[in-house]
Amino acid sequence: MSERIRVAVLGAAGRMGSTVVRAVEEAPDLELVAALDADEDLTAVVRAGAQVAVDFTVPSATEGNVHALVDAGVHLVVGTTGWDDDSLARVRDHLVDRPGVGVVVAPNFALGAVLAMAFAARAARWFESVEVIELHHPAKVDAPSGTARHTASAIAAARAAAGVGPGPDATSQSLDGARGADVDGVRVHSVRLRGLVAHEEILLGNAGEQLTIRHDSFDRVSFMPGVLLAVRRVGARPGLTVGLEHLLDLA
Ligand SMILES: NC(=O)C1=CN([C@@H]2O[C@H](COP(=O)(O)OP(=O)(O)OC[C@H]3O[C@@H](n4cnc5c(N)ncnc54)[C@H](OP(=O)(O)O)[C@@H]3O)[C@@H](O)[C@H]2O)C=CC1
């Protein structure tokens, strides 16, 4: 058997990190060499000889982790949300000085969620109205979800490329937030409900018809095939990759 990939997990005590730890331990071609949580020294990743670090921490910590580990020549697979164009650009710039290092940042590693985003972007030009609803467990710290932002941006880009204007909307809000957040002109609504894990609906409307694209993650194991795929591929993808769709030939 060829050598196993040496993997570190950041955020290892969290809901996602602990699931990733188990998935790595169960994968015959991967070796878990470090599992770190808050307030633990990042240099342990390098001392353990990790080739790839997986980050499921918090939006306030993830960018710092990425820059520090890129400097150490460690590839990264990042699922933590909170990234925007500016923070992604800083990582892209940093990687210019580290030509062999790869970073994959993906707002959602569930294969069905990535497909739902791709289907929504493909359908968006054919409908007058499109809105996104994301529904999550109440311990989630951010809104809207990274997935919903990514979905709405892809929908907006597809509509702009096809020359489709904004959807019809005669409503004046009598309360701030009643119409959700505006992501590149697409309305995004966030629901937090006990019992949920991670869910998204894309509603597309025309006169007399509606298409609903829905994805449900009922369990965090749903993210693991995508995470492990990225761990196996990131070393052969120097530079920054944003979105698992690029590893699935869907982009
Ligand atoms: N891309 C995807 O497919 C998915 C992405 N996510 C995203 O992943 C992130 C984590 O989600 P989830 O696991 O539910 O959150 P949790 O709060 O359960 O886990 C985060 C963990 O990271 C720890 N942590 C905080 N700061 C650091 C640090 N600097 N270094 C190492 N560990 C740290 C936290 O410790 P403490 O609690 O002590 O602060 C906690 O144990 C979120 O941004 C979420 O949106 C979630 C699911 C899927």
Ligand SMILES: O=C(O)C1=N[C@H](C(=O)O)C[C@H](O)C1
């Ligand atoms: O916090 C979560 O749970 C999730 N976060 C990601 C997001 O914000 O899109 C991915 C998934 O929706 C679960």
